Every structure is written in C-alpha cells, then in structure tokens.
Amino acid sequence: MTDSNVSERLITSRVVEAAIWGIPGVNSQAMLEAFTTAVGGGPNQLLFWPRPSDWTNQSLTPNTDALYLMPFYDTSETGPLVLEIPPADDGSIVGSVMDLWQTPLDEVGPAGRDAGQGGKYLLTPPGYKDTIPEGYLLLPSETFQGYALLRSIPASNSAADLDAAVAYMKRVRLYPLATDADGPSADAPFVDGTGVIFDSTIPYDLRFFQSLDRIVQKEPWIDRDRRMIDLLASIGIRKGQPFAPNREHAERLLAGLADAREWLDQQYESFSPFFPGTHWFLPGDPDLMRSWAVSWGDPDHYPADARGVIYYWGFSSLKHAGTGGHQLYTFTTRDNNGDPLHGADSHTLAVPPNVPAAQYWSVTAYDRATHALIREVPVASRSSLESGLAAADDGTVTIYFAPTAPDGFEGNWIPTRPDKDFELIFRFYGVEKAVGDGTWALPDVQTAGARS
Structure with a gap:
C-alpha cells in the first residue's frame, strides 16, 4: 500500500530545493521591487545614495562607508544597453555587473576589464546574434534583467570629498545602444534613495514564490537549470500558467520555505574559523x-x-x-x-x-x-x-x-x-x-x- 503522505513529503522536499536554488533570483527581484515601490524608480534607471547608508537601507549587509550606485537593467524591450564607466581620473568606480541570478558578467573600473581607462560595456539580451559594433566591451547576459553594484570611492569622509565622489558617480551612464548617438538626452535617470526605507530583505512568506513565478514567466530557461522546469511545475510554478495556490498548498509551500531557511541558517553558522581559535568566519565556497x-x-x-x-x-x-x-x-x-x-x-x-x-x-x-x-x-x-x-x-x-x-x-x-x-x-x-x-x-x- 502506498503511504498517503509520500506525495506531501515529496512536494515539501521540492519546495526546499526550489527555495535554495531560487534565492539569488528572489534576492535580485526584492531589490528591484524596493527600488520600484519604495523609491519610485524602475528598470533601466540608476539608484544611488549620495551619502553612506544608514539603517533605512535595508538591503542585505550593506557597507555603510561606501557610496552605492545600482543601475538596474532590463533589455527585454530596449535591446542591448550601454553601461558607460568614466575613466579613473577625478575619482574611481569599483564593482561588478550581474545577471538576474547574480552571476557576475565582469568587474568594471580599475579592477575591471577597462582597467581604469573607462569604457562602454554592452549588455546584450539572451540569444543576441547581431554584430557587435567596435569600441564596446561585450557583456552577454543569459537573462533580460540584472543589475550592477558600483561604489564610488571618496578620498575621505569629509563633505567635500563625498560631494566629489557623488559628482564622479554621476558620470556613469546607462542608455540603449540604439540611442548612443543621441548623447545625454538618452541617458537613464538617477534616482536618490536617501531617507527612504529600502527594504530588500528576503521575504520568507508567499511573496517568495510569487517572485520566483514572475522570474519564470519573464525569463528564458538557462540550460543548466532545465531540470528545475518540472520541479517548479510540481509546486505550482509553470511558464504560461498563473500561480494560484489554494490554502492547503500555500501552507505546504510556507512549511518547506521555513525548512529551507533553517537549513541555510545552519550552513551559515557552520563555516570553519578564519582566525584560529575564534568565531570569525568567511561564508564562502x-x-x-x-x-x-x-x-x-x-x-x-x-x-x-x-x-x-x-x-x-x-x-x-x-x-x-x-x-x-x-x-x-x-x-x-x-x-x-x-x-x-x-x-x-x-x-x-x-x-x-x-x-x-x-x-x-x-x-x-x-x-x-x-x-x-x-x-x-x-x-x-x-x-x-x-x-x-x-x-x-x-x-x-x-x-x-x-x-x-x-x-x-x-x-x-x-x-x-x-x-x-x-x-x-x-x-x-x-x-x-x-x-x-x-x-x-x-x-x-x-x-x-x-x-x-
């Protein structure tokens, strides 16, 4: 006789696996949603903080000494986008550009591909086959959406040096390749996040799966993740169909998500000491x-x-x-x-x-x-x-x-x-x-x- 609980246990285990697999995408979406709903920005705009962050920046473990600039991109309608980084003359930008799954496409600035000379990084959408014009640094993305995390480095924390770092930051440009000849008139706007509660913490509730569903509906499947198609479908997330769990299934989703969070928390606490004999660790692999x-x-x-x-x-x-x-x-x-x-x-x-x-x-x-x-x-x-x-x-x-x-x-x-x-x-x-x-x-x- 088949155990009537086998299916329930299988679904719960699949929810755990989906949550662990999906968390980088949900993390990205949480930042974009906070930018859109709390700050008033959106895709193909640049979020920035002109002063070091205070507690209102509720992103995950932000650096409160840095001046952050976050261009969010979406090539689904614009086609290729240009992220232009200025040369490291009157300032310096460090950071990286990532796809929706936070896979790094490359670093920029002195430690990046332009080596401090500045450059036009070209973000192309999935499957893009057109000829790349000369003079661009190609960043092919396997997702339409993504973002860059950039830091403008001030010489000190004085008001004058912070102002200079902000002025340098605003030399970064984001615009469609098709409008490159239009100059600054085509540039994406900068949106100031100061004083707004920017809450992009991971939502460990039904919003987690709603976010994962939005990703599945919008983004193409990457070959390495094709095994997740059936797994996600088994928990109610299927391309081309609405995600609408009933109460019983929603409870099962939340139970599995709680198990995933507990497992992640245990893994976070399990790293070996970095400094021998202490509790300091590096949570990397x-x-x-x-x-x-x-x-x-x-x-x-x-x-x-x-x-x-x-x-x-x-x-x-x-x-x-x-x-x-x-x-x-x-x-x-x-x-x-x-x-x-x-x-x-x-x-x-x-x-x-x-x-x-x-x-x-x-x-x-x-x-x-x-x-x-x-x-x-x-x-x-x-x-x-x-x-x-x-x-x-x-x-x-x-x-x-x-x-x-x-x-x-x-x-x-x-x-x-x-x-x-x-x-x-x-x-x-x-x-x-x-x-x-x-x-x-x-x-x-x-x-x-x-x-x-």
Missing part, C-alpha cells in the same frame, strides 16, 4: 568562486547550495574574486564563549594595532534575523576613516556594542537593540598578506555585561 569565474561553464560543478547560502545573507558577486578592490570580509555571530551576540548585553571588540588594510578597515553590526542594518539605530559602523576613533597607547582600538554608550568612548560605540541578536562584519580594504599568514589575527568579541 571555493567551488562557487570558480563557477562564477567561468560563468558556470564547468560541466562538473554546479554549487547551487553554496550559492543559496551566499544570497541568504548578502548580494553581489565578483567574476575575478580577489581583484575587485582586494577586500576581505570576516563574519561573526558569537562571542568568546560561543554565545549568540545579544543586543541587551555589553560587548567589546579589541582591534589590534597595525590592521593589515592599506585603505581602511571597518566593523558593522547587522540584525541577525534579517542580515540588514539594525533598524532605528543612529550608528551602524565604525571605521579607521573616522578621525574621532579613540585608541590605546599601543594602537589597539576597542569598539563597544551595547544599548547605551560607554562614558568617554561614545565615538567608539555601535548601538544595539535589547530585543535583537546581532552579527558583525569586519571589512579589510586593501587587504594585506598578514591577514592570512597568521601574523595578525582578530580576537573574539568579549561579553562584558549581563543581560537585563
């Missing part, structure tokens, strides 16, 4: 980096699980990992005792002197549940760019994490919320070899106060 480098062209590897883990907590990717500005990010969710970092406690991080970061270092606190900046806190990060950061005589800089500021060290304080667990990212820019050769190490976070 070498097979995934290699797959990005060859645009998933290795027939023996498709690390979709590792990709799911990355886009559960962040966004963006690099085709040439290690060259995109030579940055390194280390993460922690726990203190020296292995306990979760809780916002009601008082914590300290003693950053040793001579941090091996030629440009600068920073440490940023995020909400552990959402991987976004902690809502409604005035300061999310501290960095070596700040002139008011206090240091001990030997150069050690102690950063404080607590609901209230420590007396005399307000400039070294990152506020937390008593009702939230949090996580930290320590970023190295211009990373130097001492980070990885054992001659310099970041210690664990210490918990100094009892939970109230």
Whole structure:
C-alpha cells in the first residue's frame, strides 16, 4: 500500500530545493521591487545614495562607508544597453555587473576589464546574434534583467570629498545602444534613495514564490537549470500558467520555505574559523568562486547550495574574486564563549594595532534575523576613516556594542537593540598578506555585561 503522505513529503522536499536554488533570483527581484515601490524608480534607471547608508537601507549587509550606485537593467524591450564607466581620473568606480541570478558578467573600473581607462560595456539580451559594433566591451547576459553594484570611492569622509565622489558617480551612464548617438538626452535617470526605507530583505512568506513565478514567466530557461522546469511545475510554478495556490498548498509551500531557511541558517553558522581559535568566519565556497569565474561553464560543478547560502545573507558577486578592490570580509555571530551576540548585553571588540588594510578597515553590526542594518539605530559602523576613533597607547582600538554608550568612548560605540541578536562584519580594504599568514589575527568579541 502506498503511504498517503509520500506525495506531501515529496512536494515539501521540492519546495526546499526550489527555495535554495531560487534565492539569488528572489534576492535580485526584492531589490528591484524596493527600488520600484519604495523609491519610485524602475528598470533601466540608476539608484544611488549620495551619502553612506544608514539603517533605512535595508538591503542585505550593506557597507555603510561606501557610496552605492545600482543601475538596474532590463533589455527585454530596449535591446542591448550601454553601461558607460568614466575613466579613473577625478575619482574611481569599483564593482561588478550581474545577471538576474547574480552571476557576475565582469568587474568594471580599475579592477575591471577597462582597467581604469573607462569604457562602454554592452549588455546584450539572451540569444543576441547581431554584430557587435567596435569600441564596446561585450557583456552577454543569459537573462533580460540584472543589475550592477558600483561604489564610488571618496578620498575621505569629509563633505567635500563625498560631494566629489557623488559628482564622479554621476558620470556613469546607462542608455540603449540604439540611442548612443543621441548623447545625454538618452541617458537613464538617477534616482536618490536617501531617507527612504529600502527594504530588500528576503521575504520568507508567499511573496517568495510569487517572485520566483514572475522570474519564470519573464525569463528564458538557462540550460543548466532545465531540470528545475518540472520541479517548479510540481509546486505550482509553470511558464504560461498563473500561480494560484489554494490554502492547503500555500501552507505546504510556507512549511518547506521555513525548512529551507533553517537549513541555510545552519550552513551559515557552520563555516570553519578564519582566525584560529575564534568565531570569525568567511561564508564562502571555493567551488562557487570558480563557477562564477567561468560563468558556470564547468560541466562538473554546479554549487547551487553554496550559492543559496551566499544570497541568504548578502548580494553581489565578483567574476575575478580577489581583484575587485582586494577586500576581505570576516563574519561573526558569537562571542568568546560561543554565545549568540545579544543586543541587551555589553560587548567589546579589541582591534589590534597595525590592521593589515592599506585603505581602511571597518566593523558593522547587522540584525541577525534579517542580515540588514539594525533598524532605528543612529550608528551602524565604525571605521579607521573616522578621525574621532579613540585608541590605546599601543594602537589597539576597542569598539563597544551595547544599548547605551560607554562614558568617554561614545565615538567608539555601535548601538544595539535589547530585543535583537546581532552579527558583525569586519571589512579589510586593501587587504594585506598578514591577514592570512597568521601574523595578525582578530580576537573574539568579549561579553562584558549581563543581560537585563
């Protein structure tokens, strides 16, 4: 006799697999939806922040020291699009261009294909066969939609230098190839995201599957993903048909999504320590980096699980990992005792002197549940760019994490919320070899106060 629950268990397992596979696309769509509904922008426009982000930028683990520029593209109606990057003369742009699945097409700027000389990157739609005009840097995309994550690098955090970095950022252009001769009149508009709650966190509810359905309806199937056609159809997502789950099926979808989220969370917590004997880790996978480098062209590897883990907590990717500005990010969710970092406690991080970061270092606190900046806190990060950061005589800089500021060290304080667990990212820019050769190490976070 056939077990009547076999079909239900099979569907639940397929929901889990679909969620892990689909999360990079849902992640991309969440950013575009936030740009469209909250900021008032849309496809083939450029979202930017003229000042470092505060908590209203609810994207996944944003860098609060950077000036972000995000061109969102859609070639389905325009045909090929030109993303024009200015030469690195009065400023510098670093970043990468990605398709809908956040597969990197290439880096731009000094660490990219134009090598700081500037250039016209040509984004072509799936299956594009026309002759490519001379003078363009080709970026063939397997999806109609995608985006670029670009950072304009200021010389310092002074108002004048930030203004100069914004002016340089606005030299980036996005326009259809067909209008190249029209000049600036054809350019996509810049849309300012300042002060708007830009919430692109992953929606772990029915919106997750609605987003996945929109992708299936609009985008062509990529050969590597053809096995997902029947799998998605079995859970109600089929090209050319409406996605309309009844209540019972919706409950099954949500149960499977909850299992997928729990699995992703476990994987995120399971990485080996980067600094021996600590809880700092790098949530990356070498097979995934290699797959990005060859645009998933290795027939023996498709690390979709590792990709799911990355886009559960962040966004963006690099085709040439290690060259995109030579940055390194280390993460922690726990203190020296292995306990979760809780916002009601008082914590300290003693950053040793001579941090091996030629440009600068920073440490940023995020909400552990959402991987976004902690809502409604005035300061999310501290960095070596700040002139008011206090240091001990030997150069050690102690950063404080607590609901209230420590007396005399307000400039070294990152506020937390008593009702939230949090996580930290320590970023190295211009990373130097001492980070990885054992001659310099970041210690664990210490918990100094009892939970109230």
